[in-house]
Amino acid sequence: MLTLSAPPTFLQLWLLPRLATFEARIGGLDISLESNDALIVPTWRGSGARLAIRYGRGPWPDVTNYRLLGDELFPVCTPALLKQHGQPMKPADLARHTLLEVAWNSPQSATVPGWQTWLETVGVANQVSPPQRRYSLSGLAVDQAIAGRGLMLASLPLVMDRLASGVLMIRPFGEQHALASPMTYDLLTPAIGEASPAVARFVDWLLQEATVFDGEANKAH
Incomplete structure (x- = not known):
């Protein structure tokens, strides 16, 4: 056993x-x-x-x-969401979308970069509203992103299998703007x-x- x-x-x-x-x-x-x-x-x-x-x-x-x-963190969403609301061609276009935030858990209380860090890194923190929906489990955010409720800042191991389908999820900015996770x-x-x-x-x-x-x-x- x-x-x-x-x-x-x-x-x-x-x-x-x-x-x-x-x-x-x-x-x-x-x-x-x-x-x-x-x-x-x-x-x-x-x-x-x-x-x-x-x-x-x-x-x-x-x-x-x-x-x-x-691990690395990057925005993901469904292809249908981009088609419905307009594809973000640059980070500032996220102002038109709902951002899904995850309260990443670590037994060591280590801090994982979130949307605020990502927005600051790409230089649009003053143009895009902070996340409107927050989840204690990353799985809840993954489900909501697949349902088209918004964009998630995703952890690579949790979404790569879904990205491979090209149907459930995509990276709207391609390989750009990924945050290395500590x-x-x-x-x-x-x-x-x-x-x-x-x-x-x-x-x-x-x-x-x-x-x-x-x-x-x-x-x-």
């Missing part, structure tokens, strides 16, 4: 779609998934091996830390103790999936 906890939206939009690959290729491991982003110390003891994926800034205390994915998605394992072969295979598989994703993200650039 392996218990893995991860932030809810990352679990839903990045990890779950990839688990079928692990089960098809390797299998042999009962996996229990928990939606959680609290700062915990995983342990091999108890009902099952316990791993965690966290979004934050290392180093993490009392665990072995593997960098899983880096946060990373990290895999945390116990600092002491040996994993079973099955758990070790799962960890290896997860790191390989992250490498593949990074390669696809670099190609997209």
Whole structure:
């Protein structure tokens, strides 16, 4: 048995779609998934091996830390929204659109750049109103963006699969105006103790999936 906890939206939009690959290729491991982003110390003891994926800034205390994915933030929306309201050809045109804000969570209370930082970076903070809608979970903002309710400042790992379709989401400014995030998605394992072969295979598989994703993200650039 392996218990893995991860932030809810990352679990839903990045990890779950990839688990079928692990089960098809390797299998042999009962996996229990928990939606959680609290700062915990995983342990091999108890009902099952316990791993965690966290979004934050290392180093993490009392665990072995593997960098899983880096991150960047950029505006996304649906093609239909741009067609309906007019495609933003430059950042100042966002004044015609609703901005969806995410209260990014980190167990370390690290700060993630938001719309205000993005607007200041591109030089239009005095021309565009601050975000009108705010969400405590990034998944809620993703759902609202896909529903055409506005533009979201999105985290790359959470939306790249949807961007690939070209239907659910697009980047209205292309590859321009992305903000590098100080946060990373990290895999945390116990600092002491040996994993079973099955758990070790799962960890290896997860790191390989992250490498593949990074390669696809670099190609997209």
